Amino acid sequence: MSTEWVVKIILENWPMFLRGAGVTLLIALVGTILGGIIGLLIGVIRTIPMPDRGVKRVVLKVTNTILTIYIEVFRGTPMIVQAMVIFYGSAMAFGLDMDRLVAAIIIVSINTGAYMAEIVLGGIVSVDKGQSEAAHAIGMNHVQTMYNVVLPQVIRNILPATGNQFIINIKDTSVLNVISVSELFFQTKSIAGNNFRYFESFFVASAIYLFLTLTATIILRIIEKRLDGPDNYKKISTHIHVEKKETGMNV
Numbered sequence: 220m221s222t223e224w225v226v227k228i229i230l231e232n233w234p235m236f237l238r239g240a241g242v243t244l245l246i247a248l249v250g251t252i253l254g255g256i257i258g259l260l261i262g263v264i265r266t267i268p269m270p271d272r273g274v275k276r277v278v279l280k281v282t283n284t285i286l287t288i289y290i291e292v293f294r295g296t297p298m299i300v301q302a303m304v305i306f307y308g309s310a311m312a313f314g315l316d317m318d319r320l321v322a323a324i325i326i327v328s329i330n331t332g333a334y335m336a337e338i339v340l341g342g343i344v345s346v347d348k349g350q351s352e353a354a355h356a357i358g359m360n361h362v363q364t365m366y367n368v369v370l371p372q373v374i375r376n377i378l379p380a381t382g383n384q385f386i387i388n389i390k391d392t393s394v395l396n397v398i399s400v401s402e403l404f405f406q407t408k409s410i411a412g413n414n415f416r417y418f419e420s421f422f423v424a425s426a427i428y429l430f431l432t433l434t435a436t437i438i439l440r441i442i443e444k445r446l447d448g449p450d451n452y453k454k455i456s457t458h459i460h461v462e463k464k465e466t467g468m469n470v
Contacts, residue, residue: 224419232410232420239406240427246323246395246402247388253324254331255381261286261332262339262373263365286336293333299394302326306398323400327388338380342373375446382439386432403427 265283270276306322309315346369354364393404403424411420
C-alpha cells in the first residue's frame, strides 16, 4: 500500500467520501429509529392477551400470524436480496418508481423492524409481571399499562441492543449499492473505478466505517451511563441497603 496514494485519494476525493458517509449515517439512523418504532408496535400487539372467543380472537390470531411471517421472512433473508425485491420487484410488479434514498430507508427500516420486534418482545417479557398485574388492578388497559409502566423500562433495557443494531445498520448500508444508492461503499467503488487504486480507496473507506462505528459506540455508552444515573446515587443506595441489612430491617 502506498501512503502517498492514500493521501492523494483523500485530498482529491474527500467530498465524495464525505457525501457517502453522510448518506450512510442518514439511512442507518432513520432506518434504526423507524425500525425501532415498528418493533415497539409489534411488541405491544404480540403481548395483547388473547380473548377466549369471538371476532377479536380471530382478528388477533390472524394479526399475530401475519406479524410472525413478516419477522421470519425479513430475519431469514439477506438485506441485499430484500433490496432487490423491494426496489426492482415493486417497479416491475406495480410500476412504482421510488426514489433510491427513500427505498433504502424503507428497506433498512423494515429489516430492522423485524429484529427489533424480537428484541422488544424479549424486553417486555423481562419486566416483572407483577407490575402489569398491579396496573390492571387499578383500572389500566393493555395500552395504558404498556405506555405508562412497561415500555419506559423496556426502552432502557433494550438500549444496548438497539445501539448494536444501529452499528450493524451503518455497515449493512453497503449492500444498498446494488440499487445504486450513493452511500459510502458506492462512492468508494466509483472513486476506485476512476483511479484503479482499489486497495487504497477501500482502505480509506474502511477507516471511515471504523470511525463511524466507534463514534456511535462511544455516544451510546455515554447515553446509557446518563440513563443509569450518577455513580454517587448507586453508592448511596448500596450503602443504605447494607445499613438496613445490618440493622435487621426488611429491604
